[in-house]
Amino acid sequence: MTGTYRLGARRTRIVMSAVLAMTALGATATEAVAAPARSAPHRIGAPRDFDRQLVEDLAEFGDEEEVRxxxxxxxxxxxxxxxxxxxxxxxxxxxxRAQDKKKDTDAENRKKIEAMRGTGGPHFNAEVERVLGPKATANDRASFLSYGADLAREQDAKEEKDAKDHAATLRKRVEMLATVGGPEVKKAARAALDAGNDAAITEFLDKGYLVAARKDADNQAAREKELKEEQEKLDKELELARKTAAAAPVRTKLLDAHADALKALTYVTDDLAVSVHDAREAGRLIGNNRSEERLYAYDQARADVIRRMEGSAFFARATRIHATQVKIHADFLTENGLPQDTRWAEVADGLAAVADAAVKAYETARSAANATADAASLKAKNTPKAYEQQVAQWRAYVDRYTEAAAALTAAAQKQAKVLADASAGAQAKAGQGS
Structure with missing residues (x-):
């Protein structure tokens, strides 16, 4: 650029010098410029100096080597x-000659470049097509051969290296996932590594990883659900074992209390039966013969009835106490929630009703016995009507408490059967549960 500028400036200076010289000699500016076309030798020194200076400039600053x-x-x-x-x-x-040489050189350059088609990377091949294209110049082709090809190859080499480094990074990532990922991720990562190409690695990271990770997540969720269900089942089994362990001694206590209640109830019914026998004897003693001896025996029989009922108080209260214990144990078993213990409430309620009946029978029988007249009272009144009323009173006692004793006996037998059925049912359900 500097050489061209200097040459142009020098040419302008030389031409202006020639014009001034020719004007001084009487020539026109046009003649001065056209003067070099004449073939006749110059006879004036100034134009020769001008021509020489011009040629010197061309020899030093000319664009083409041939001209220089x-x-x-x-x-x-x-x-x-x-x-x-x-x-x-x-x-x-x-x-x-310079133009011909340039054409020949460009033709050679074009041949060289055409031979390079498809021999490099993306950038190199693109540059080859560009400098061979219709818009490219000879200088473009010369520049390509001079340094452009090397630059394009360097760019391709750099991108190839970057791509390899990136592929190596991705491969390391997949190798890590093949080690620390979930089962499905590990399997998919190993398959990508075994494929042995970068495309498989990229495909795995772009798509395969998400699919495998989703499978792992689904499998993990299913496993957690399974573990939760297993834990819940285990918890239920442990809770059942705890309840069973807690219920066993309570069930034993319930059975013992129930047996004690029935035993006490048996004593009450026995006392009622004996008192009925004594009451019948008391009525008989004052029926027809009212001698002192019979009245004495009557007092003894009446005293036996009262004493028997007084003695039965303990067993009547014991029946109720044991029935209450059965109710407490039955409530615990019911609240404990074991299926084999659902009938204990029925057992407890039935036994409580029988215990109440026993207590009521004892209390009314005792009151009835105490309400009868002793021998002294009868002798004081000493009327047939008084004796007849007393005999009728004893007969009513016999009738009422004979029936009460039979009812209590039947109730006790029923409760024994209910208890047996409940026990058998509990054992059967316990066997099914285990």
Missing amino acids: LAAKAALESEDPNAIREFLDHGMAEARK
Whole structure:
């Protein structure tokens, strides 16, 4: 650029000098410019100096090598017309040779570049097509061969290296997932590594990983659900074992309390039965014969009835106490929630009703016995009607408590059966549960 500028400036300076010189000699500016086309030798010194200066500039700053060499040859020639000949013909011929050489060089360059098609990476191949394209110049092709090809190869090499480094990074990531991932992720990662190509690695990271991770998540959720269900089942079994362990001694206590209640109830019914026998005897003793001896025996029989009922108080209360214990144990078993213990409430309620009946029978029988008249009272009244009323009272006692004793006996037998059925049912359900 600097050489061209200097050459242009120098040419302008030389042309202006020639014009001034020719004007001084009486020539026009046009003639001055056209003067180099004349073949006649110059007879004036100034134009020769101008021509020589012009040729010197071309020899030093000319664009084409052929022009520079031809100009230098003209300057070095001993022929006085060599400079003029160069300006008139030699320069044009040199330029033609330069153009022909450029065409030949560009043709050779084009052949070289065409041979490079498809031999490099993306950038290199793209540059080859560009400099061979219709918009490219000979300078573009020369520049490509000079340094452009190397730059394109370097760019391709750099991108290839970057791609390999990136692929290595991705491979390491997949290797890590093949080690620490879930089962499905490990399997998919190992398959990608075994494929042995970068495309498989990329495909795994872009799509396969998400699919495998989702499978692992689903499998994990299913496993957690399974573990939760197993834990819940285990918890239920442990709770059942705890309840069973807690219920066993309570069930034993319930059975014992129930047996004690029935035993006490048996004593109550026995006392009622004996008191009925004694009451019947008391009525008989004052029925017809009212001698002192019979009245004495009557007092003994009446005292036996009262004493028997007084003694039965303990067993009546014991029946109720044991029934209450059965109720407490039955409530615990019911609240404990074992299926084999659902009938104990029925057992407890039935036994409580029987215990209440026993207590009521004892209390009314005792009151009835105490309400009868003793021998002294009968003797004080000493009327047939008084004796008849007392006999009727004893008969009513016998009838009422004979029936009460039978009812209590039947109730006790029923409760024994209910207890047996409940026990058998509990054992059967316990066997099914285990």
